[in-house]
Amino acid sequence: xxxxxxxxxxxxxxxxxxxxxxxxxxxxxxxxxxxxxxxxxxxxxxxxxxxxxxxxxxxxxxxxx
Numbered sequence: 001x002x003x004x005x006x007x008x009x010x011x012x013x014x015x016x017x018x019x020x021x022x023x024x025x026x027x028x029x030x031x032x033x034x035x036x037x038x039x040x041x042x043x044x045x046x047x048x049x050x051x052x053x054x055x056x057x058x059x060x061x062x063x064x065x
Contacts, residue, residue: 033061 030041042058049055 029060037061 033041041061043061044056044058046054047057
């Protein structure tokens with residue numbers, strides 16, 4: 001029983017640590033794209049997925065530095 005709680009705590013701690021390190025990087029990439037290209041920062045397009053079902057793909061807009 002204690003092992004289940006330990007695993008849950010480790011999952012939450014590792015997720016928060018990952019977010020702590022990746023959020024500043026993502027914000028700086030968004031800022032660079034915004035400065036160099038203007039808006040929008042995110043790019044959405046429809047792509048065929050498994051069995052040719054259409055799904056939305058969201059990613060950063062491309063920028064050349």
